[in-house]
Amino acid sequence: MDALSRIKQLGMPRRNDELWTFFPVSRIPAPEFPDACACEEDFAEEKDFAALLPVAQNARALKRAIADGESEMALIKCNNDFGRTILDIGKQAKASIEILDNKIPHPVCAERFDVNVGEGADVEIFFANPANELPLAFRHFRITQAAGSSVRFSSIERGNGIARVSIDAFLNAPGAKFEIRTLNMLGGNSESHHRLHIYHNAPETTSVQLSRNLLDGSSRASYDGSVIVGNGCTKAFSSQLVNTILLSEDSSVSVKPVLKIYHDDVECTHGNTVGELDAEQMFYLVSRGIPKEVAKKMLMASFAKETFYPLPDSPAKKRLLQVLENG
Secondary structure (H helix, E strand, C coil): CCHHHHHHHHCCCCCCCHHHCCCCHHHCCCCCCCCCCCCCCCCCCCCCHHHHHHHHCCCCEEEEEECCCCEEEEEEECCCCEEEEEEEECCCCEEEEEEECCCCCCCCEEEEEEEEECCCCEEEEEECCCCCCCCEEEEEEEEEECCCCEEEEEEEECCCCEEEEEEEEEECCCCCEEEEEEEEEECCCCEEEEEEEEEECCCCCEEEEEEEEEECCCCEEEEEEEEEECCCCCCCEEEEEEEEEECCCCCEEEEEEEEEECCCCCEEEEEEEEECCCHHHHHHHHHCCCCHHHHHHHHHHHHHHCCCCCCCCCHHHHHHHHHHHCC
């Protein structure tokens, strides 16, 4: 089934759809579709409206391959309302992929990224764009990983509209590792929503999730993360942690961890904390002559930077910390 037929079959997202539990689906305008779908791929199993939208709109696919053993840095930017990127990363290759925003305001923008990671490859995908005026933006990632491969996904989001990032990660062979670190720094009426499905389809696979939120004004964030460990996937390891600091009474966060485990020899954890800036740390700084607003910014900066300190030295870590340093 092509993407256009499948998206019409699914219909518009609804609040009772578990993929859109926390998202304001009423804000999604009904799109106009072309008469036919140019892509002949089979999307009969796809369930996510946002993943299908760029393909159904006949977004021209950007295809890029990194050969076995090669190293490459790349910038990817969608210049239209809808975009699709297909990345094939060879065995033992290294890739650093930074995604830039399309800054031209449109009622809705949607991008899809298909990333196929070869055996032993090391890949980082990241974005840390300035706050934009995009009213509604979707980004969907479908990541498949071979044996011994490593993918690190990192982001800072500061947009003024509504953003949704969805990820389907398939750890298909032993030694595959997927790590995601996200930071939302939101104010006003902005919203950021993350929806993840991580499939441990082989033994000795690893996934690490860390999401942090600094929410001010009437901003909202949500994190809907599912980990599925298949039968026979011994010694799989998964951790999920969401930390949120609410800077105003009107800001809010929603978190839904889901663990589906079909084997008993695994280690899977999840945690969630929500609070304000640490009162004792504030008192300590202010009591030493630091103005309250300066102390507040110092604590916020520390909370934000700790999200990315564990990353290895790389273009992603350098870029993310530089963005936070520059405010």
